[in-house]
Amino acid sequence: MEDIVFLYRLVPGHVHHSYGLHCALLAGVPDEIIKRAEVVLDAVSKNNCVERLCNENISAQDDEYKNAMEKLLTFDIDSGDLNLFFEEIFSSS
Known part of the structure; x- marks a missing residue:
């Protein structure tokens, strides 16, 4: 099995596309957390408020x-x- 290596170059500002969710999925992060992260990422990218989960x-x-x-x-x-x-x-x- 080959390892996946992600190379990054850090620069000031925000990124337009990230593989963070893909890395989390590969790392075995539960689907519920990935889905929530997608919602938060979408809201933040649109400068919308992120609703806090409550249960x-x-x-x-x-x-x-x-x-x-x-x-x-x-x-x-x-x-x-x-x-x-x-x-x-x-x-x-």
């Missing part, structure tokens, strides 16, 4: 992130125990 899984994950951030912001770095802090963060998820 139960995303909302639950957002709550977990919010709780983790609240704990992080209230953590006392001078006297807090980092091991206990991380145990709390990961035990609540």
Whole structure:
């Protein structure tokens, strides 16, 4: 099996055509993510707003992130125990 090698030249600005989605497909990224990326890419290329997805899984994950951030912001770095802090963060998820 031959390897595919993508060569890039970086220049300022945006690209009119990219193989990023093709690379993701070859890398085994799930179809659901590829399809969402296509929607986002199309919207961005047309200077349109990208609608945020919202479902139960995303909302639950957002709550977990919010709780983790609240704990992080209230953590006392001078006297807090980092091991206990991380145990709390990961035990609540």
